[in-house]
Amino acid sequence: MRIVFMGTPNFAVPTLRALHGAAHEIAAVYTQPPRKAGRGKKLQASPVQKEAEALGLEVRSPETLRAEDVQAALAALEPDIAVVAAYGLILPQKVLDIPKHGCLNVHASLLPAWRGAAPIQRSILAGDTVTGITIMQMEKGLDTGPILAMARTPIDDKTAGELTEELAEMGAQLMVGTLRDLAIHRPIAQDDKEATHAPKIDKAESRIDWTAGARAIERQVRAFAPKPGAWFELDGERVRVLEAQVIGREGKPATTLDDELTIACGYAAIRPTRIQRAGKPAMDVADFLRGKPIAAGTRVH
Structure with a gap:
């Protein structure tokens, strides 16, 4: 098929690579x-631009798809189909057509679970078992x-970073298979009543609230790893938590x-088992404590 590909971050790269490898014509x-x-x-x-250039493909980077000249240039490519993966720009109806x-x-x-910009993070935060x-x-x-098609995977104890990589590869293979069998795929309408929404992550959400339950905080750690990183303050210094365990003990929150x-x-x-201090590389907590012991009863914020 003659394809126009639209994508921006690392998540989209495997799909671009797979389409190219499947011998589609990427216009x-x-x-x-x-x-x-x-x-x-x-x-x-962007990661997609770097990959496209490495594959010798033409790259276009308009600020918007609403401009008439941009739409005309797209139409001139006469694509059979457009494949979109985390592009980040709204596609007007004229472009969709x-x-x-x-x-x-x-x-x-x-779908219809987690429509929106941050489905992976929202799914982890909600405690979903499958995505x-x-x-x-x-x-x-x-x-x-x-x-047109779906593929599932358990969330288990995966971080958002790990899930993103896994789902990116799954999406690439599923897209290639969908295009191969496009004539037999019958679109199934979504049930809007079952929809949940996944708004973009606000940085304020990454600060740990120690009055929350430990399992919710552990999910917060995984949802925001590696970026932006769930964090707290220790002795006035911001500490990002990259990995953590739930421990069945009780005490005064934030102590x-x-x-x-x-x-x-x-x-x-x-x-916490792996952390990152401001301006420092990530490190295991055991190594951190050897250089900076923290006594029981210390308050964090």
């Missing part, structure tokens, strides 16, 4: 423009279009219960 790759990032705030191309077979989206949830990938025919609404940095929660306790 162009659309991705968000380079953004300033890193300590030097230098412009950096351009490809002969419409636009298919790789979405990281089992997956949905291939969806795009329409004007936010992740409301009919479903350490021993010299292993076990911290009492509203119910039970959390023992």
